[in-house]
Amino acid sequence: MVENFDTEYIYAILTSIACGAIVGVEREYKNKSAGFRTVILITLGATLFTLASKMGKISDDRIAANIVTGIGFLGAGVIYQGKFSIQGLTTAAVIWTMAAIGMWVGFGQYLGGILLSCGMVVILSLFQKLETYLATLYFSRTLYITFKDNSVEHLRTFEQFLETHEVEHVRKGIAKDDNKLLVVFEVSGKRKKLRVLNESILQLEYVYSFRNI
Secondary structure, eight states, rough: OOOHHHHHHHHHHHHHHHHHHHHHHHHTTOOSSSHHHHHHHHHHHHHHHHHHHHTTOOOOOHHHHHHHHHHHHHHHHHEEOOOSSEOOOHHHHHHHHHHEEEEEEEEOOOHHHHHHHHHHHHHHHHHHHHHHHHHHEEEEEEEEEEEESSHHHHHHHHHHHHHHHOOOEEEEEEEEEEEEEEEEEEEEHHHOOOOHHHHTTTTOOEEEEEEEO
């Protein structure tokens, strides 16, 4: 009886390592912060906690809640505000999902864990190409424009400039700071047109500075 129990735990540990390795290779290949070893350790840790709950006869809901809480701290640690956008959301989602897969394996769902890990690779690899393609069809960005002075004529000229580039735009806010006019626009359209728009803004003499987020 004890030998069967020990064998079951070994199977669970080896399977969780394999699940982590499947996804970890893809993450390491793309040079993400949660790479090969990290993903394996996250999956293995979730499995070990789940197995420990069985050994100590702790209720499954309690151990699951604590695993989710702990993984939340790891996920929050990889999310940060970049210069132009929020970074690390996908990595945090990977950490969260791999912990769930580790729990599956800990509860004896070995085949399910392997299949889910393979599915993760498909989502992270193939779906990224689909996401990139969809972004070429329609893209949205927020423009923070600072004009050289507080003349409203610059604002009107710039709005006409946006229309000539055939992008949809909505003025989200306006302010004055140190005798300069600050305006926020939300622009959307094809990625190529938005890229051309950014390059064209650089040539405008009446624009003091701008950010594209």
